[in-house]
Amino acid sequence: MSKVYTxxxxxxxxxxxxxxxxxFDKLFAWYEAGDVAFTMPTGAMTVHLTPASAAHYGGLLQATGALVVGRRLYDFTNGWNGQHPMGVHTVVLTHRPLEDNEHFTFINGSIDEAVAVARKHAGDKHVGLNSGEIARQALDAGLVDEIFLDLVPxxxxxxxxxxxxxKGYELEGPVSVIESxxxxxxxxxxxHEDSKTD
Amino acid sequence: MSKVYTxxxxxxxxxxxxxxxxxFDKLFAWYEAGDVAFTMPTGAMTVHLTPASAAHYGGLLQATGALVVGRRLYDFTNGWNGQHPMGVHTVVLTHRPLEDNEHFTFINGSIDEAVAVARKHAGDKHVGLNSGEIARQALDAGLVDEIFLDLVPxxxxxxxxxxxxxKGYELEGPVSVIESxxxxxxxxxxxHEDSKTD
Incomplete structure (x- = not known):
């Protein structure tokens, strides 16, 4: 089964x-910290990454088949002007659903429902989750397999x-560390508490 | 001049x-994650570190000449039963000073005063600061040169x-990453804002 990460x-x-x-200028400084021109799948923007970050981020994009985000981020980005720049279907968890379209599904329900819908869109690929409340709800529902922490100085x-x-959670790793x-x-x-029987 | 780190x-x-x-069992699991027996300078305890952590931690101990801590940690550890296990003079910043002794100085004053006293004890070595309120006060006073983050999964x-x-602060680095x-x-x-002229 595909993985769920935040x-x-x-x-x-x-x-x-x-x-x-x-x-955000500080948090995303690494998007312009290198010479590798990296165009987002939708073509919405081109960033300039170090080779290490380009390999890492490119791999993550390729592996990701759908996203789950919160309504606050959706509104803050103005719905990414029509499509998330990663170019994958995006499920928006919200109490004020809008009309679904080819790029967005709005779920007025539980994180489990939102992730289930995202999994269908993702197929064999992974589902990426927003940080913050979405990540917390998904952790508490036992849905998160991996955490990608882009730690910024x-x-x-x-x-x-x-x-x-x-609630607190134990993690394994880091299973990879990439300096950039x-x-x-x-x-x-x-x-996961049941991981011994997986 | 010696450095100040937290x-x-x-x-x-x-x-x-x-x-x-x-x-604390989770945060300090790395103190017992290896085979290198590592006895604290005072002999108060022996931990078992990985070779990577032993080299890192041993180097930090050797470089450290004095500490500044808050009263809450001092009380929580019962004054480390007489001496901080790092074996260096420890300045306690507190509004309720106790009587000074050979291992502890109590400062009812500013973080600047506490760090100045610690610097005298440290000589050419570094001054280590507690995290939390002490780190925040020292950052805001422009006193912190380096940050050692032991990031736990x-x-x-x-x-x-x-x-x-x-307040927010920009950092450089990480200038070193040690996986353990x-x-x-x-x-x-x-x-530091004046670092260009240093």
Whole structure:
């Protein structure tokens, strides 16, 4: 079965955005830290990565078949002007659903339902989850297999945490560490209580 | 001049202790993750580190000449039963000072005063600072040169953050990444506004 992961560019104090949605220039500095021109699948934008980040990010994009995001991010990006730049179907978990279209499905329900719909769209590929509340809900539902932490050399001092406060979880790893410029790419596995019988 | 650093074993969600001072078994699992018997300078305890962690931690201990900690940690450890296990003079920043002795100085004053006293004890060696409120005060006073982040594969979901919320800071690095078992040792430099003229 395909994996479910969550990942985000994160400050060393654990935030994926600073106070009042600030700090993105720092969190995403690694998108322009190299010479490898990297065009997003939709063509919506081209970033310039180091070779290490390009290999890592390119691999993750290729492996990802669908996304689950929250309504706040959807609104903040204005629905990515029609399609998520990763070019995959995106499930939006929301209490105020809009009309579905070829690129977005709106789910007014549980994280389990949202992930199930995303899995159908992903096929054999992975499902990527938003950080913050979505990641927390998915962790608590036992749905998250891996965590991709793009650790950025900045202290934001406040804002939106990668993981909303709640229960604790043990992880395995990092199973990979990729050093780059303005970011360290770390990958962890979530230990599931039933993992011994998997 | 000697450097001032702060460092701590930290969960990937940024906490140096879990809710109600929990989680230390997870945060310090790397102290018993290897075969290298490592006795603290005072002989107070022996831990068992991986070769990578032993080299890293041993080097840090050798370079450290004094510490600054908060009163809460001092009380929580019962004053380390007389001496900090690192075997160096320890300055306790507190509004309720106790009587100074050969191993501890109590400062009822500013972080600047506490660090100045610690520097005298450290000589050419470095001053290590507690995480949490002490790290935050020292950052805001422009006193922190480096950050040692021992990143542990656990989500604690709440507790005491490495950096108390406040102003943001840009960092350089990581200037070193050491992979080990149950921990990744990352070292960052703090960018000071006057660093261009240093």
């Amino acid at each position: 990942g985000a560019s994160t400050s060393i104090d654990g935030y994926v955005s600073g106070p009042d949605f600030s700090g 900045v202290i934001l001092g406040g804002g939106t945490p990668f993981f909303a406060p709640g 410029s303005y970011v360290t790419h770390l990958r962890y596995k979530v230990k | 460092g701590a074993s930290t969960s990937i969600d940024g906490y140096v202790s879990g809710p109600d001072f929990s989680g 656990v989500i604690l979901g709440g507790g005491t953050p490495f950096f108390a919320p406040g 078992s149950y921990v990744t040792h990352l070292r960052y430099k703090v960018k």
